[in-house]
Amino acid sequence: MKKRSLWGTRFASCSTMLLLGGMAHAQTTPDDAPTPAQLESLQKEIAERAKQLEAMKRVLTERADTIRELRNTVDNEMLAHKRGGQAEVGAGATPGNSATGARAAAAASSATQINSTAQAQQTPSETPPQAVAPQDTQQGQAALGEQQGESAAGAEQPVGNPPERDTRPPAIAPIFDQPGVLTPVGKIVVEPSFQYSYSYGDSVSLVGYTVIPAILVGLIDVRDIRTSTYISAFAFRYGITKRLEIEAKVPYVSASSNTISHEVFTGTAVDSAFTANGSGLGDVEATLRYQLNYGSEKMPYFIGWLRYKSNTGRDPFQVVTDCVTRCVGNATGTGLPLSMPTGTGFQAIQPGITWLFPTEPAVLFGGFSYMHNFARDNVYRNVLAGQQEFLGKIAPGDMFEFNFGMGLAINENASFSIGYDQSIIWPTKQNGETIAGSVRITQGTLLVGYSYRFNNRYTLNLSVGAGVTRDTPDLTVTVRLPITF
16 A cells, blocks of 8 residues: 555656646746647647556556565465475476466566566657656566565575485284384384284094994094183384384283083083193294385385294193093093193294285285294104103194285374285194194184374274184284384
8 A cells, every 4th residue: 555655646746747847848938838739739648648657557556466465475485495395486386386486477577568668658758757657667676576586596595405205105003913114214113012812612522433324432522622812022123224124023922721521421421621821931033024115106015024933932842731541542631731832833934025005095905925834853742740752743834824904094193904814824744744633724814903193102003803714713902002212
């Protein structure tokens, strides 16, 4: 408003000076006074020039308002650029504001063109218009030049480096053993976890022989087995590079098994219960993970990993087994371990691939792996009375595993995942021959997971698994609390 009032005052003063100058000239030089026709023509020309100047004034006022409006926008874009933005301010700032940059350039070009047109229309004999118009237009040009100079300076002298693009896969609520997001370089993650699993199974054992298909001579043994396993573990992860991390996991296992047995045809209908417990260090693991590529909207993230499992836990052959008579085929005894093992007793190596594919609004993920168990020679089993039974060479079956799932971010802190995991385990061999009763096993688990991030250091993960095959634990609950240092 102040600029409009100032320009209106200047043009009024200009018109007054023109009229007074003409009158003074007429009074001081009566001999050279113009004729009435010349005065009328001069007045018309002055009126026409005044209209042109008034139009120019309105245009310049509009351009000044536009420049003032764009100055704030350009200043914000220059600030973003100086903070490390990737767009050039002088070229139209960020891609989202390219139209704004084009408008600023158009405004500057239009103002310059108007000034050039005004100067071209003025003649040397028109002294009053020349005394006013260039002054106002030069101010507009000065404002535009100052604005363009600031933009050019911001474009030519950025401060700092642009922020690096996050090339890590998106975070999801973890429901599988292998995480999908690697540890940042130089960071250490300590992840305490607790897992509870419960399984129930029943079996019917026929010990004897049949004379005809309808008559059994011998023993029918019906058993119900309920097993609860508690695993407390600490995992330590370290980011070696942006794409490489190493992990070590130390578990502590506590297990309890309750077996109810009912032997038919023994002269009694009383069920017998047998309980076994065990706790101690489990099998320590070490894993190396490497991000194979940088994913995009059309290409998933692929993470390759190699896991080594030791046999530091107490294996099934070290615990004492009630196998004095049952192991040789008689009908007495339990044939069960007196305590529970805490490890598998075999070393294993497991390579695998994990993939994540971001697609709004969800993240698809999955993986597959193959675990090879190394055979053991000269294996002995401990039985009652301090005796040992020679078993020879034991080769547990290998395992192929695959899984897939979908993760969905509820908000910036909470996420939800659902998935399915399946493992196929081949039969166990003894001295090169498949053990009687050992068959291929398929384990399938349906998993649901939740994750909540308290801050940049603490995240709580919870997953629940339900077994969908008879060989799979019926229930698995896992709680993890990764802490970043």
